[in-house]
Amino acid sequence: MTNIHNLTRTTDDVVIVGGGLAGLFCALKLAPRPVTLISAAPLGQGASSAWAQGGIAAAVAEGDSPESHAADTVAVGGGLVDEAVALGIAREAGLRIHDLLAYGVPFDRDLEGKLAVGREAAHSARRIVHVRGDGAGAAIIAALSEAVRRTPSIRVIEGLAAEALLTEDGAVTGLQLREVANAAARPTFLASRAIVLATGGIGHLYAATTNPVEAGGSGLAIAARAGAVIADPEFVQFHPTAIMVGRDPAPLATEALRGEGATLINGNGERFMLARHPLAELAPRDIVARGVFAEVAAGHGAFLDARQALGARFAEKFPTVHASCIAAGIDPSTQAIPIAPAAHYHMGGIAVDARGRSSIDGLWAGGEVSSTGAHGANRLASNSLLEAVVYATRIADDIAGCAIPSPARLSDGLVTPPGGTADAAAVKRLRAIMSSRVGVARDGEGLAEAVRHLGALEREATSGALRNMATAALLVAAAAWARRESRGAHFRSDHPVEVASRAQRTMTTLAAAREVAENLTEHSRPRAAQPMIA
Known part of the structure; x- marks a missing residue:
């Protein structure tokens, strides 16, 4: 572990910004190549991927296929999904699941020892692999964080946020960084000719969100200010079932609950999604989110009701959601859960090609900060973690084949306003x-x-x-x-x-x-x- 104040100003390492799934996985895939991984929060914290409850979509069950998975992805994407990208990701899913197993991720298995798979909205088959029902994100990040700490070629630096991307003649030259705990401190400049942004999404730009405070769009902003092409920024997915108990960020009630039969009702006890879509509660997320929004806006209120579908089995099947409810004074086995839509995932981001390359030489992007064309106008449930590991692998493979020049030492020229806490x-x-x-x-x-x-x-x-x-x-x-x-x-x-x-x-x-x-x-x-x- 490298102390902030001992950070060298010039590195021949690949620099990865972000300690979520894409950043950790890419760093591991690059080993034994030297990598400097910069994380604003302590490793394993502050990443939206750690909070993911649904799991990872992968056609690993008998009778399912990558082609079917890709078709479902295209069907919900509003006509904007790059079909070749969707199919390529679906075909790599099995390999990446096995990678995660090798890193120690304890995916759920059935009685025969096979990977257990569940169903979520708009999937035509049961293909979501979980960990303890609703703990996939936390388990994956914990396993990968431990693997990163054990890997000697990865230098981890915690407590620094990327404030600006430095470029020259259309290519990256380094980063301007600042201490998260001391915004008034002088910035740190790190020179590098190979930078991977894996900084996550933009959910915390919204008053109601399921994302951590670190998801404030910093990676998107610094790339855009450096001149990067940005793709599809208008497409923001709102999760329809954020638990409304006055917390910021709002706890999430995973979509898998509806996959197990939970229903959506208003304050009068009426199932309002039946009249909105043939799939009712299992309709695509944008449709369900608008249905919930309409009920709340009309003053009817909206609730997730798992009393009949799960009842006393709730705590065992979905311990994370159960704990959030109990902490707020709600017993979900006997009470309906108050919900509302909340900003959850950004389909837009830094435009990247099939290798994860941005429009700026030497800059790659992976995970939610990027936009690959896989999600179109509306992300299919549990495709985001899959996309993150697929593109992290592709980025690592691409960098491995690149001849990257050594960086020059940077000047101390500020490219953003002086430090200080945001008003x-x-x-x-x-x-x-x-x-x-x-x-x-x-x-x-x-x-x-x-x-x-x-x-x-x-x-x-x-x-x-x-x-x-x-x-x-x-x-x-x-x-x-x-x-x-x-x-x-x-x-x-x-x-x-x-x-x-x-x-x-x-x-x-x-x-x-x-x-x-x-x-x-x-x-x-x-x-x-x-x-x-x-």
């Missing part, structure tokens, strides 16, 4: 705007308001942390404003149907998002009165 009131306002204007249901007027506010905040932010949040949020809001249709997780009440001509992925840049903000701001300024013409 709490500004962060709260940003998160409130994202939830109310760029949330489950959107419209042009609300999106324009969000873009104007976020554009101003991005220009005027006085701390690097706040600026990164504003940058990531602006990318999402500007792309959502520009997509005047509803598709997958992106629903606009003023454009409620899909437009066939818009069945293409968004490819954008921060410069384009800033231009949208400037145009909307100019349009909203008061103009001189014009003479009225009769």
Whole structure:
């Protein structure tokens, strides 16, 4: 373990930013090549993947196939899934599951010793591998963290956050880093010509989220400011069954509960999803999230009811959810669980190719910070962990075949505002705007308001942390404003149907998002009165 203050300024190592599934797995796959892994939180903490309850989708059961898995992925993706990418990931699933087993992940098995598989929404077969029902994410991260600590070629540095990506002539040269526990400290500069961003998603840009505080879009922001192409930022998945007990982040009630027969009811005890989709509670997540949102917005309330489906078996089958409920004074075996949609997963991110390469030379991205084309406009349940390990492996293989030049020593030139703690009131306002204007249901007027506010905040932010949040949020809001249709997780009440001509992925840049903000701001300024013409 390397102390922050002993960090060398120049390294020939591959630098991986992020201690979640993609970062850990990539570091292990690169061994014995030297790797420096930088994690803002202590290893194994602060990663959304550690909180994943559902598991990993993989066609490992008899009668299932990668082709069927890929077809299900395409079917829910709103016409935007790259079919070749989806099929490639599905075909690599079995190999990556065996890798995880080799690293010590204790996946559940049936009485015959085979991998036990469950079903989740919009899957046509039982193909989700779990750990103790709802503990897959935590178990995977624990096993991989231990494996990383045992690997001598991996140098782990905890407590530093990437504040800026440094580039020259379209290629990465290093990172500007700052201590998480001391935002006023001088930044640290680390030179490297091979950087992998695995910093996670953007969920904490929203007031209601299932993601940890570290999921504030920092990786997306620093890549965008360096000029990287950003793909599909408007597509944010809202998990329909976050447990509403006043906690931030909100605890999650896994989709697997509905796979086991739990139902969704309103305050009157009515199953409201029956009238919304033939699959009812097992409909695609975007449809279920809008159904729950509508009940809550109408004042009816929404609840997950597992009393008949599980009853006394709840604690044994889903111990993580059970513990969250009990801590909040709810006994899910005898009471319905209050729920609401919450920001959960970002289908958008840094645009990468089949090898995980971004548009910037020497920069790779994996996990939720990237956008591979696998998810389209709406992610299929439990595909995210699979995508993370598949692309972590591909990135490691690609780097292994690259001749990477040694880096030059960097200057101490700041590329972000001076350090300091992000203004709490500004962060709260940003998160409130994202939830109310760029949330489950959107419209042009609300999106324009969000873009104007976020554009101003991005220009005027006085701390690097706040600026990164504003940058990531602006990318999402500007792309959502520009997509005047509803598709997958992106629903606009003023454009409620899909437009066939818009069945293409968004490819954008921060410069384009800033231009949208400037145009909307100019349009909203008061103009001189014009003479009225009769």
